[in-house]
Amino acid sequence: MSNAKIKKVSARNIFDSRRNPTIEIELHTTNGVFYSSAPSGASRGKYEAVAIKAPKAIHNVNEVIAKNLWGKDPVKQKIIDKLTNFALAGIQYHQRRGSCR
16 A cells, blocks of 8 residues: 655656657655656547647646645556546546647
């Protein structure tokens, strides 16, 4: 069981290996700082999330999602998913959260 708590979530613009803009997430927890980047949305499969521009994805993370995750356990993925979905309610889920383009 994890005793970690989320202290801060922030997103910023980076470029992928093809020089396409995408985002990087910086996650601060009581156990350390962790980084992850999102794909730039090159796939166009039937079940892919709808790609959105990197600035909109960054806004969604920094202004909509982050405040809902503060103090939560980062390893409880089902709870994190529910909170993220709740934060983005009102507009189609994949269109607001989607991958970057």
